[in-house]
Amino acid sequence: MAFDPAAIDRKWQARWEQDGLHKVSDDDPRPKWYEMTMYPYPSGDLHIGHWYAMAPADAHARFRRMQGYNVLHPIGFDAFGLPAENAAISRGIHPYEWTMGNIENMRRQLRSLGAIYDWDREVITCLPEYYRWNQWFFLRFFEKGLAYRAEAPVVWCPSCQTVLANEQVVNGTCERCGTEITRRDLEQWFFKITEYADRLLDFSGLEEWPEKILTMQQNWIGRSEGVEIAFDISAAGLEEKEIPTFTTRIDTLFGVTFIVLAPEHPLVPGLTTAENREAVDEYISKARQTSEIERLSADKEKTGVFTGSYAVNRLNGERVPVYIGDYVLTTYGTGAVMGVPAHDARDFIFARKYKLPIRIVIAPIEWDGKELSDAYLGDGFMTNSGAYDGMTNDEGKSAIAADLEKRGWGGRTVSYRMRDWLISRQRYWGTPIPMVYCDSCGVVPVPEADLPVLLPEDAAFKPTGESPLATNHDFVHTQCPKCGEDARRETDTMDTFMDSSWYMMRYLDPHNSDDPADAKLLKRWMTVDQYTGGAEHAVMHLLYSRFFTKGMHDMGLIDYDEPFLRLFNQGVILGADHEKMSKSRGNVVNPDDFVGQLGADAVRCFLMFIGPWDQGGPWSDVGINGTARWLNRVWEIAVRDADSLDDTPVDTDAVRDTNRLLHQTIRKCHNDLDRFKFNTAIASLMEFTNHLNRAWTDASVDTKTWRECTEKLLLLLAPMAPHMTEELWEKNGHPYSIHQQGFPTWDDDLAAEEVITLILQVNGKVRDKIEVSAGIEETEARALALASPRIQSYVAGKSVAKTVYVPGRLVNVVVK
């Protein structure tokens, strides 16, 4: 019976589909297990990276199903986004056609993987039945005050011709295309994610998220506690009488020798005196020209220019000069900082450059009173600080903050690095934002009954920097839902991260036309028990989705407030040259070639066998042969005629060994699959296979034991290699389907070793190994060790200081 993997793949994929084996029922009495993998963008081709993300996830979901859970492991397509639009521009295909064609092809490829996807639950985000709920959620967020329109300096990608959210900027470049970003002042739609900053920092509702992701989210949110303190500028005769600044080091307030405003700060024109105007204007226009990357570079020279005005530090009445400098960011804090050169590295450099005084107000321990060669950032005693002198700087912090609050000059506050989520996009292929602009009523939401606002089929795709929808007159011209007069539609579309923020709900009820998802089904299935995907979404999708869930929770739409209970990040699959796969490197692996030749199971197993799943690693065209060979051997073993063996144990010890290994293998496999350690699970199955093969050759196994072992081997392997195990299950006369069987269980007593190898050491070095009974007593073990001739030869002439006994493992004789 030759093993023909391709034929077996076809046979069972068709059978499972026909039988609806993977249809998931909502009423199943078993406990639910919702395991999701990040849905793919329909780029048109399922590459090995997709397989690496999906095959192990599927094996894990299958493992949970065999453990007795009602497992939902759905799939869908992240179908809005720029590549579709770019295809339209370069090839004249409509984004819809392009996307749906790709989905068609990818469905076929996804089926070849043999996963347990329930295709009735497929979600495609670019269809009105999906994106109408994006609009619906937008309106809910708007009503709740969590969606707002504001003018702000926003990030612009000159290549994508659209604004981006801060999270979508990587080192000053566009996350999608790598183009250096610029800034623009535009009126855009934002989601108030900053209002949830503190709750997003609370990870207590999560179980088993990688520490790395939590740290990244924490750093991204960048919470810092400090004080907002206002400096008096009433002398300048402006309407504004003060400059608010934010500091985390209010204890250094007496060390302030200047103020620096961001060049874009609104007070700059007012504070600039006539004789300084020319220099200030020149500086500002130069700052505008410097690129974002350059401006954000930390080691760039700190520059600035004096405005000619002074501000008063009201706590000590000192008058300090006001500068502008581009090391101060408009987007953080108040866009103005108090300059404390003695205790801030940046201010120190700035003060040196512009010959500003450097006054030490926190005395370093063992300070000799000399000038500093660098800013002193550590703790110490307050000095040169009036009434606060002699306090520790920690005490000074609270004392000064309290005094400022008392006098109304400032107060404790919290600043965040994270900005609100900018969701407008000046592109066509996305969800239209359901808003109308009316000359008399202002900004008016589209009534719920009028949803969805359909994305029109025809639009000019060429990006001009303005939304393509803006040139579509039929789309733009509408009536105000309030007064009925002529009005204009919003022509921007939504960030596609809107789609992925709630798609886990839609899988539960993908065709519901009354709600995003039925409340009973949400109750039944949410929260997602296990989510798997790449770590690159740490501060984008994963953060947005947590925010979105908390927002929905607060609106009473759902009763849970974290979307994903457990998260696992798989690593990245690399080319055989250990480099990232890319067309230009020519190291891209096409899974279809291997699937056709060796079968889906071999590809699945090899991907899991390469190494730990979270580590990723290099693909190997020859390495996969090892896995394929092994599956071949499993096949060959499982089709042997067990009746040709003796039906009574030939060698009871050998049979007991086989049985013990069976139970150990079940235990190992179970524990490893539970923790996504597929590589060692497969290794243990290989060992077991090798053992069975030897036992057959030695004729040291009886019919019954052989049958039990091969049956269990197939069950253990079923999550990883679903096709061939199903075929072999049938060949061995078991009832269809192997995938509806329980995962084997083990007996610790049967798995326990009877004989162990006791390691005998002298001074920690292995000198002898002896076989002893597992239940050996300590005194006996020690005696055996000292009696060993090999140990004695090392002990001879020395004195035994002590012996260390580790039960079941070793005896270490310490000699001097």
Add this chain to the structure above:
RNA sequence: GCCGAAGUGGCGAAAUGGUAGACGCGCCGGUCUCAAAAACCGGUGGGGGUGACUCCGUGUCAGUUCGACUCUGACCUUCGGCACCA
């Protein structure tokens, strides 16, 4: 610059205080064959020894311990994240 993870045979890796290198690739030898491939069996960290054996060995250097790939400190390298955030 700061934070985090990692560094083990020719290669992917295993072992999380107790036999370093399980399992697999590759390579070498063998069986089968006219021959080759496939398949199967055996060997395979390095040095020394005819051999029983023996010494060295988990990035480097110290330390803790009877015993360290594993724990601690410093350093080197690689990869990720953040990077004027006041």
